[in-house]
Amino acid sequence: MSTQVPEQQEEPTEAAAETETQIPSKGDARRAEKRRRAAERRAQKQAEEAERAAADEDTIELKVFRYDPEVEGKQEPRFDTFHVPFTKGMTVLDALMYARDTYDSSLTFRHSCRQAICGSDAMFVNGTQKLACKTQISELQEPIRVEPLPHAEVTKDLVIEMEHFYEQMHAVEPYFQTNELPDGELEEQRQSRENREKIKMSTRCIWCSACMSSCNIAAGDNEYLGPAAINKAYRFAMDEREGEDIKQKRLEIIEQEHGVWRCQTQFSCTEVCPKDIPLTEHIQELKREAVKNNLKFW
């Protein structure tokens, strides 16, 4: 059972009240009629699906979380069941796209690259944060339960509000800073292979927010920077091209009240990271750097 369900049951009513007023009045009746028709169509399609499923064993059963603040019947969160024909190598994203394109075009989720680099399609699949595009159906227990990432406000179906995540990422000054650049035209800064290797994993972050969603601390402390943002700070603090003075500033940022010291090393972020970034280790290393740094001035 997902952890976010209790929160969501409160959200819809509020959100619904807000959006209702924004809908233009023109065409309301037609739209209501259209909704009714849509509901009918859906019911019919699902009946057909169920028949097919009974007849064909090579289908998989998906239970997908549905919610829309302005559509009758979806304002109360619910799960819809889809039966999708299984093909070898099928991912959760493939199955969702099939369900959308075949049964219900209002089924909504973010996705773009289909190859685990755009970071759009992190979801809660059978109770774990996963990238839908790199999660094989064959590795999952049926029925497959697909929900939006926990601990975030749900916009619609599997789409969550990302703004808070982006704000936390932006809070660590997530850009390269240095006080000196090489003088010569077309001259690069030197970086040792070892140093590049050291930051390599941290630069692989695709901002999918799976880690943030999995983190108990972030769930309880909305101001906690969270694993992804701290990892971003790590990526720069450990980059030898930035220089000591900048590193000093970076350590101050991550040492703030809602920074690294909040982490209780539960490793949930590391476990769910689809790019295998050792997030907890990076947070721990920053804690050590901060301690060393503080001792220096003591």
Add this chain to the structure above:
Amino acid sequence: MYEHDVIVVGAGGAGLRAAIAAQEAGADAAIVSKLHPVRSHTGAAEGGINAALREADSWEDHAYDTMKGSDYLGDAPAVEALCKGSPEEVITLEHWGMPFSREEDGRVSQRPFGGLSFPRTTYAGAETGHQMLHAMYEQVVKRGITVYDEWHVMDLAVTDEEDPEDRTCYGVVAYDIASGEISGFRANDGVILATGGMGQVYDHTTNAVANTGDGVAMAYRAGVPMEDMEFIQFHPTTLPSTGVLISEGVRGEGGILYNAEGERFMFEHGYANNAGELASRDVVSRAELTEVNEGRGIEDEYVHLDMRHLGEERILDRLENILHLAEDFEGADGLTEPMPVKPGQHYGMGGVETNEHGETCISGLYAVGECACASVHGANRLGGNALPELIVFGKLAGRHAAGDDLGEAEIPTGKTGEYEMADYEFETELGESGGTSPAAADGGAVVTDPETVLSAAVQRAEARVEELMDRRGRNHAEIRSAVQETMTQHVNVFREESGLKQALEDIQRAREAYKDVAVADPSRTYNTDLIHTMETRNLLDIAEALTMGALARKEFRGAHWRKENQVRDDEEWLKHTMVSWNDGEPELWYKPVILEGENKTYEPKVRSY
């Protein structure tokens, strides 16, 4: 209504670079993108960025390789701008902290790539695009540039003079995906299109689902010609089941292609006796399909790419990402077995016609990156030349839009230079897919006041959305897949007249079907059904122009192979294909290629590798 000096549409590499450059030149720049910037498909680029950084190399050599690679359909002023600008831009990225792969001495590494006479491809593992996209987005955050993310730009706000060359672009109309709000975005100094590729015209593609050619179609509807659309790059190494890209870097590092009989066919069957696996992409793609067609493919579908002999250490150091992709998306372990690969749609060489500063024939409208055609890639793009295009032309267009003087451009746009009308009778009816987006010039009174132009565009967009949402009709998904299927079957690596004609008919049928398209999801909240429906219109326009160009061009040049005409015909076809949308139907015409560079003329030679 929102207002900025420069509005950039799209937030991949070209868009981000354009916004940064415009801001550096003193403009208030803003980015409007249907995806959050870090979701852009630049992030999927793997191989690298070509730049003549070292003393033994020169921009002139890079330009020569690029012209040859283009099969002499690149325009020299654009190609030279690319090759001269790339080194400085690569160093700028390094100064912005981009984590390039490094040599022992700490300098940026370079590796060999197909069609290059010098190992000049700088890279960051096999995730160069990801690192580049993030390094640039970081700069956008640092500079506080406004980003309207998840706003889908529906159309341009352009005046409606009779000739496109007299029109002016005053902004864009966009739809906020989260809320359903439709708003005008007034651009005081210019609109820069950076909307990326159009791979979704095909069903086996390395492109993202979002790559629907929106900018190209938008500019086309406003009167800007599409240029050289028939030149589509099919990347020789994509995973058969998903189209996920396996970087050319694998072959650059020494990866070998084998057929079902274990033959190293690039050499053994004489496709490229010198360069072998590192011949130009079009050459390798055709070789692979020929092997499959002649019965030497594996499972009648693909060939093998083997990198095991490179050793675990080198693979992990330079190609680690490839191991993950092959495992996650094809279940193959690149360390212990060869990887299955086949050609897949990868890149559109053509696009919105621009000059070497990114300007289109409409005043105040620019295009950069994959959606644009300057042209630097001509009939075939070299690996490692797309990323430098983003940053070089992104910067130039950003500066120009912000008012920097870049001097006189040499490439004429629209019908301002020499041109000829096509002498080709299409058997299929073309154009008009219904809806309320006619060509910009509607024969009515000419409106030139920016506010009126913008509010009229907003009203048209509102009416369009209302129409799509209120009526009953068919879903876009079946129309989209009909187009993708016919394009993949008939307008692929190998093309012949009957198939191309069939494709045009299928596209016309899809256009007819699109007249009844409707959005079933009644919600204004995050309605992807609506967004995809609007994108499908763009795909129809692009598929049609692309196929028209392919049908009319009776020669074999670069990526465009014709069964009936298997030679390059410089006498007749050393010219750019142009398709303009005026008065509700597409018009085919041609303009000459510019082979005269700054210090030399690039004389067409036989292209062998």
